[in-house]
Amino acid sequence: MSQPKGPFRLVTVNTAPERAKRLIGRVVEDVKDKYTIIHAGNADSIDQVKATVEEAKPNVLFTASMWTPEQAKEIIAIAKEIVPDLKTFSLPQGLQVEKGPDAVVEYIKENLPTLLD
Template identity: 80%
Template sequence: MTPTGPFKLVTVNTAPDRARRLIGRVVEDVRDRYTIIHAANAASIDEVRQTVEEAHPDVLFTASMWTPDEARQIIAIAKEIVPGLRTFSLPQGLQVEKGPDAVVEYIKEHLPSILD
């Protein structure tokens, strides 16, 4: 089976290194099904517009440090630039409560509904 993609991904995470590590694990684990390129990370809501304009992603993930309202705001900004953008918001507090392994598993569990 040939992996689908490539999908260009932008993350919105105040900890860019952690975002890169976690997405790197996800990319590696799903590479037989999907080709995902982590194109960029916006470290704040203020960086979302410029990051999305520059990367023009297929997919945008908001990290678990954002409240549901902040995640909606981030997605609204991004969709102004890329109207058909696929988006995914991690539940607030997931990283803090359950750790990085839970974040990786949660993303992998939900990827088919986002990418297929």
């Protein structure tokens, strides 16, 4: 059996930190045979992105589905000033609201190989 890839240090940008932690916890558990992901922190506002990224030193950043595409771009720009080769992933706006947490978990899992491999 091959070793999981990683560890990847993940920062989420989500106005609901508890929900972010829960959802990412599910993803981490589901993919642990392939990837080792450590949820290193969450910024719950755009203003917190810089400090959170500086502190957590992530190599992966997810923006949650409450952000507009413009906000997600801004978040990623801020984060990449600190970690230029950061891998980033933005959930489509409204996914959580329209389809619920299971859809978010599935969407992340479907897209992880493209992001991390």
